[in-house]
Amino acid sequence: MENFEPVIVAFCCHYCAYTAADMAGSQRLPYPPNVKIVQVPCSGKVDAQHIVTAFEKGADGVYVAGCLEGDCHFKNGNEKAARRIDYVKKYLEEIGIESERLEMVNMSAGMGHRFAQVATEVTEKIRTLGPSPVKTAIAQ
Amino acid sequence: MITAERKPLEELIEYVKPFKRILLLGCNECVTVCAAGGRKEVGLLASGLQMAMLKNGSNIEIHQHTLERQCDPEYVEELIPMIDSADAVMSMACGCGVQQIAMRFKDKPVFPAVNTSFMGASERQGVWAERCQGCGNCLLGITGGICPIARCAKQLMNGPCGGSTGGNCEISEEVDCAWQLIWDRLKALGLQDMYLDNIPAKDWRSGGGNGPRKIIREDLAE
Amino acid sequence: MKTESKLEKILAAGHLAVTSECGPPRGAKPDEVIEKSKYLEGIVDAVNVTDNQTAMVRMSSLAASVIIKQQGLNPLFQVTCRDRNRLAMQADIIGAYSFGIDNMLCLSGDHTKFGDHPMAMNVHDIDSIQMIQMVKDMRDKEIFQGGAELKGAPKMFIGAAANPFADPFELRVMRLAKKIAAGADFIQTQCIFNVDKFEQWMEGVRAKGLHKKCYILAGVTPCKSLGAARYMAKRVPGMDVPQEIVDRMASVPKEKQAEEGVTICVETIERLKKIEGVAGFHIMAIEWEEKVEEICERAGLLPRPQV
Numbered sequence: 001m002e003n004f005e006p007v008i009v010a011f012c013c014h015y016c017a018y019t020a021a022d023m024a025g026s027q028r029l030p031y032p033p034n035v036k037i038v039q040v041p042c043s044g045k046v047d048a049q050h051i052v053t054a055f056e057k058g059a060d061g062v063y064v065a066g067c068l069e070g071d072c073h074f075k076n077g078n079e080k081a082a083r084r085i086d087y088v089k090k091y092l093e094e095i096g097i098e099s100e101r102l103e104m105v106n107m108s109a110g111m112g113h114r115f116a117q118v119a120t121e122v123t124e125k126i127r128t129l130g131p132s133p134v135k136t137a138i139a140q
Numbered sequence: 141m142i143t144a145e146r147k148p149l150e151e152l153i154e155y156v157k158p159f160k161r162i163l164l165l166g167c168n169e170c171v172t173v174c175a176a177g178g179r180k181e182v183g184l185l186a187s188g189l190q191m192a193m194l195k196n197g198s199n200i201e202i203h204q205h206t207l208e209r210q211c212d213p214e215y216v217e218e219l220i221p222m223i224d225s226a227d228a229v230m231s232m233a234c235g236c237g238v239q240q241i242a243m244r245f246k247d248k249p250v251f252p253a254v255n256t257s258f259m260g261a262s263e264r265q266g267v268w269a270e271r272c273q274g275c276g277n278c279l280l281g282i283t284g285g286i287c288p289i290a291r292c293a294k295q296l297m298n299g300p301c302g303g304s305t306g307g308n309c310e311i312s313e314e315v316d317c318a319w320q321l322i323w324d325r326l327k328a329l330g331l332q333d334m335y336l337d338n339i340p341a342k343d344w345r346s347g348g349g350n351g352p353r354k355i356i357r358e359d360l361a362e
Numbered sequence: 363m364k365t366e367s368k369l370e371k372i373l374a375a376g377h378l379a380v381t382s383e384c385g386p387p388r389g390a391k392p393d394e395v396i397e398k399s400k401y402l403e404g405i406v407d408a409v410n411v412t413d414n415q416t417a418m419v420r421m422s423s424l425a426a427s428v429i430i431k432q433q434g435l436n437p438l439f440q441v442t443c444r445d446r447n448r449l450a451m452q453a454d455i456i457g458a459y460s461f462g463i464d465n466m467l468c469l470s471g472d473h474t475k476f477g478d479h480p481m482a483m484n485v486h487d488i489d490s491i492q493m494i495q496m497v498k499d500m501r502d503k504e505i506f507q508g509g510a511e512l513k514g515a516p517k518m519f520i521g522a523a524a525n526p527f528a529d530p531f532e533l534r535v536m537r538l539a540k541k542i543a544a545g546a547d548f549i550q551t552q553c554i555f556n557v558d559k560f561e562q563w564m565e566g567v568r569a570k571g572l573h574k575k576c577y578i579l580a581g582v583t584p585c586k587s588l589g590a591a592r593y594m595a596k597r598v599p600g601m602d603v604p605q606e607i608v609d610r611m612a613s614v615p616k617e618k619q620a621e622e623g624v625t626i627c628v629e630t631i632e633r634l635k636k637i638e639g640v641a642g643f644h645i646m647a648i649e650w651e652e653k654v655e656e657i658c659e660r661a662g663l664l665p666r667p668q669v
Contacts, residue, residue, distance in 0.1 A: 048184055052188065300533070303600050304600070340495070
């Protein structure tokens with residue numbers, strides 16, 4: 001599909017990933033505008049339904065960004081998130097959506113560079129994968 | 141609770157394919173506790189089904205509703221205002237609930253969304269294990285509170301068998317030997333001598349051997 | 363004497379009894395049964411006929427027992443709880459006795475998971491101890507399990523299995539007591555490699571006087587190879603094969619391993635003879651029935667006494 005601009009939803013935890021996004025912003029680090037950031041108190045708060053609804057509404061890719069392992073502000077919310085994402089990946093395959101469109105990433109509050117890097121990498125990965133099969137179907 | 145697991149999406153798509161409007165029903169009790177068919181799971185299934193059907197080039201309308209229980213007719217009656225607008229019903233409740241819906245709405249196809257498994261308890265978050273097989277004549281009082289019918293792979297009443305190894309059943313290291321558990325409990329209670337009593341052959345009539353079972357409370361039934 | 367069983371007669375006369383095993387074939391192949399039984403003729407006092415062993419379907423133990431009886435040997439008909447309900451069991455027991463088969467072994471049975479029909483139901487209408495009680499009542503009280511009168515009662519010599527090596531060890535003597543209380547006349551143990559542990563169990567058995575209430579036949583098996591020894595040590599639930607045995611098998615070259623296995627078996631029998639309460643031996647030489655004669659010969663168990 002020509003001129004395909006992926007729509008990426010990034011659920012970012014307030015304590016680490018969202019702060020890292022802020023840092024990227026204040027350091028003027030460029031990252032693709034394709035990434036729509038949704039702030040959550042903790043990555044563990046992201047429900048399977050939030051992720052699935054994002055795809056239903058036309059997202060081509062979704063990622064959940066939480067604190068580094070062992071550093072979750074709420075003890076182990078990021079571990080729960082990781083398990084949940086594995087579970088949703090399997091569900092996506094059942095639905096017929098490639099599980100690579102969803103991933104979990106970890107970063108600390110000071111990692112502005114990492115935030116920008118992840119945003120860029122995911123956007124490119126999804127660009128290569130193409131539009132989500134659901135979006136294609138809606139279009140038809 | 142009664143435990144269940146969602147059927148593979150593939151199977152569910154086959155059920156709903158011929159229809160345009162589905163009523164997807166959850167249940168707020170057992171299947172909510174084991175995260176198989178509660179309000180949340182209804183939402184997830186509705187999204188998943190819709191996307192899958194879209195991918196296959198067809199559209200489907202899914203109306204979501206969760207009842208307090210599907211095994212009581214009073215709750216099923218709540219569906220009357222919404223039943224006519226559906227071509228078919230898919231229920232995420234256990235087999236009891238699915239059948240209750242089917243019996244009430246005779247002209248609507250009703251499909252199960254979950255595979256009902258066993259009567260069990262939560263071991264910890266996310267893990268449910270079989271505890272009871274409804275034998276109809278509970279002997280937990282003489283087996284230290286552990287059921288040999290539900291938890292022994294051979295339902296021995298005078299166990300253990302010769303395959304018990306390191307506290308595990310011969311079938312798997314993941315399965316406790318029920319008789320090891322019973323013995324440990326009897327010891328903790330100082331009731332070791334009880335072990336020597338041979339439990340006689342069971343009358344399975346109370347356990348379903350007399351056909352499908354029914355309980356009637358004369359004081360309650362009109 | 364509770365029965366007319368030749369095995370009971372030998373044990374009652376105070377001789378060391380010897381039994382062995384015959385696994386029926388996985389097909390309607392009576393010649394294979396006849397072939398195996400030829401190796402045991404005159405060598406043993408009774409031949410166990412296994413019942414869908416390891417949950418693999420084979421010719422029924424009843425049918426194979428009949429064939430063995432027809433060959434002039436003395437079958438010991440094994441019945442598991444896994445495949446039959448109490449109606450079928452009683453029917454088979456009456457049927458077996460009608461062919462003159464008067465020894466039986468009551469077992470739980472390996473779980474279907476291990477066999478070729480893991481999808482089948484495990485029946486377990488009654489357990490092995492309840493089966494022993496049932497057969498005892500059929501024989502002595504002449505009643506069916508359901509209570510009705512039984513004319514033409516089967517006078518079975520009732521056996522059970524015992525495993526001194528299964529967990530929990532502290533229960534294993536009590537378990538034997540339960541089986542005897544239910545009516546077991548004799549027991550055959552799981553094959554013994556760890557004679558020390560067996561002696562420990564026998565101490566517990568003698569302390570309760572159980573060896574006087576029931577004949578205990580000690581089980582032995584010859585290892586065919588180092589691989590077989592390792593397999594039994596690691597993969598068979600409820601088996602105790604000490605490292606020295608495995609090492610001993612490993613210490614001889616491959617061509618000599620079978621011979622070493624037989625030697626270990628004979629030595630084990632000699633040690634077991636010295637243990638008070640051992641009333642005989644149950645030699646399990648699966649798919650190696652031809653070795654039983656040599657083992658009995660070398661262990662001084664031949665010729666078999668005539669009663």
